Amino acid sequence: MDSDHNLSTPVDDYFRSHLPNQTTGGNRQWLYPRATSGRFTRWRTVVAIGLLTALFAGPFVWVNGHPLFLFNVLERRFIFFGVTFWPQDFYLVAIGLITFIVFIALFTVVFGRVFCGWICPQTIFMEMVFRKIESWIEGDYTARKRLDAGPWTTEKIIKKGTKYSVFFLISFLISNTFLAYLIGRQEWLALITDGPGKHLGSLAAILLFTGVFYAVFAYLREIVCTTICPYGRLQSVLLDKNSLLVAYDYVRGEPRGKLKKDSVDRKGDCIDCKLCVQVCPTGIDIRNGTQMECINCTACIDACDDIMTKINRPLGLIRMDSQQGIETRQPFRITGRILAYTAVLASLVGLLVFLLVGRPALDVTVLRAPGQLFQREANNRISNLYSVEVINKTYGALPVRFVPQQADAVLRFVQPLNRVQPGELTKTLFFISLPEKAIRGNKTTLTIDVRVGDAVVDQIETTFLGPVNPE
Template identity: 65%
Template sequence: MTTEFNDFETPVDAYRQKHAPKPDMTGGKRQWLYPRVVKGRYYRWRTLVAWVLLALFFGGPFLSRDGQPLFLFNVLERKFNFFGVTFWPQDFHLVAIGMLAFIVFISLFTVVYGRVWCGWACPQTVFMEMVFRKIETAIEGDANTRKRLDAAPWTTEKLLKKGTKYTVFFLISFVISNTFLAYIIGKDELLQIITDDPMNHLGGLMAILIFTGVFYAVFAWLREIVCTTICPYGRLQGVLLDRKSVVVAYDDRRGEPRGKMQKPTAINHTWQPLSFAPKGDCIDCKLCVQVCPTGIDIRKGIQMECISCTACIDACDEVMDKIGRPQGLIRHDSLEGIQTRKPWRFSGRMMAYSLVLLLIMGVWGYLLAGRTDLETTILRAPGQLFQRESGGRISNLYLVEVVNKTHHTRPVTFRVTYPGAQLKMVQPLVRVPADELAKGMLFILLPEKAIHQNSTHLEIEVLSEGVVLDNIKTTFLGPIQ
């Protein structure tokens, strides 16, 4: 049997045209995926990384430093802990710069290594593939068995398996939601919600149930839809990736045109094509499609749905070993590397991203090193002008807020440096509790003869145990002489 081509058509082009994507005949309905599990070298590495990340996630809220949680994202009280360092709203610039550095880091990582974050470290993938998928396989069986079970009528066996699976899914989602809430309100508050009368913590219980429902819906039903539709990161790939980015790619120059293989003959025990047309290394076994958690065919090129989980690499390498061909038909490589066979090089674009990242991290480190233990805000009382006092003095009322960023109670005193100025506390503020915000009020008095303009610039020193920790600049209103 022979295959004919026109003058401008190669065997690869003809094969691609023959195997072009077919029109959607499902009426827009979701096609449930049943990805197979292949346990190759990348799968073993992903499993190790997943266990480390899971241990960090579940252990994070219970780790502490100097009596403070190592990680805390208390949005309600606007209090955040990173590695035991407390950040308050006054440190918003540090948090913003840190988030910017993280975004640049993810962008750089995507430019260089593609969507590695999604396949190896994203919580959605880690929980779905390394927790929920394993439980589903243990209860319902492998991919083909699960598919037959879903298509079968409801029997006692099906009810038992489905009920067991979804019950375990719900319990794990409940544990995840409790851990997630511990990152927001802290472990002590969470333990109080669990052990105390539920009626005293209806808000916390409702939050736990809502989070449980969200996680259950994600891992029991939404699954790959989170990666392919909901998460915006996949769509950013089209902007971030270029021909030099290292991605999970299919070597079409080596694999096309595809062709089935015959069993070994009794003469030479070698694999032979079924036809006389030239064939590539791809035998069209479709294992790379069957193991993909998002249901794509990597042989059609880079696609937004690819999460770089490397399952297709493990499946293809296993097939190549069986047919006596070298591994790497699907591998980590750039599109330029596949087409030109040139080794990967660090491009100017990657260098630019790296320099920007280093610059942002340097600024962040400088600001963090200069961060004061006490953050003070002194503002003139709103709606208040100056007041005339006895002895020819003019007074202004100020509101004071002091944030103690340390884990120890700190004494505070205030001192105004302007010549002839006096400071009098109205609402005493002499001590700031650890990790708390304290408020006070004070008067500043100036001799009227020392005022030469309606707005006089002053500087107030904030001292703790005789050491000046902060200098606050403010203005003093008074009559014009």
């Protein structure tokens, strides 16, 4: 090779026009990733166990009598870490989503697509659950390949039937877990104890999602990461030469070639064993450079380090590094782009914390009753009818009073409202009456204090309709 440019040029550029799981004829090529072992694999296993435990325990963990997480779309009630959010808190959810997107952008700018390989539920379930079960039942990657290529024997039918039955049961478990997140622990337990005959709609939904999960993990697999998921394309925009990612050190590794004793030709450290390709769950060759299909799972790092140890060469031929770091041998540095993302993220987090701390305990909405003008009452008084909705965002019952600031205004409820139960939406109606002589226009602005005990927790402004007083 004559130059650094040539050193960085992939040996085979077929990957640029074809997906790694695609044959020359355009059909799908089934992947059989080889199992790995090593420091990154061990850490990924620890992270996966922790995340899987949190996922399955999440809907069943309650704090002070309330769920830690709940995503009840039907009732529009959401609980994050024990804090309840209602539709009136949509602005908080929107800011939270923007904050999360900025965090993902910052995380990708710094660490590439490591989220996909270490945290994404698709990868964790596929590599740490379904793939391991497949290996336990059918054998290692060569045994699985032979089994799929062979005829349908009794052994193959038993192994395939067992594997797909276990896959379906795990998918059913995942579906039930997500349902528990949506409707809550108590309602989910009611579905289980009452029997499926009383909840046919819920059973149909569970079976539908079970089928989706089963199809993803039994058939689609890496297609979710390489084709369906938009994050792979998003990272192409966010990455730059300073982003940390799983990278092949072509400066040290090329020209690659088989290791030969007493050879006078000095080659690079890569012996072209292709283990990095064999262990890749998306089937790419990391030596071709940064690719959208790479999920930064670090399996190729463990495989390559194992070979480097055996041939007595330094570790890290494939490692977490930046393109700039490989080219210049300079350590990772914080760039202005990273600082800008960090500043935006810190501002959004600060704003979100400020709004959460200042969020009122009660959310009150007062509206004039539709289709109503005003009513005349005894003693020359005019009244208007209003509807009120009160949401108690705390976990304790709150005594509530509505007090008009106008001294001559009288407020009376159609149905008494003295106490709002925790986490509930309460609706009722009330009348406000004013002396006719106090009305100076067809619309009068009224202010209502919402009190919990002696403290004013909110002030509501509304309009009062009445006849124009000629005096």
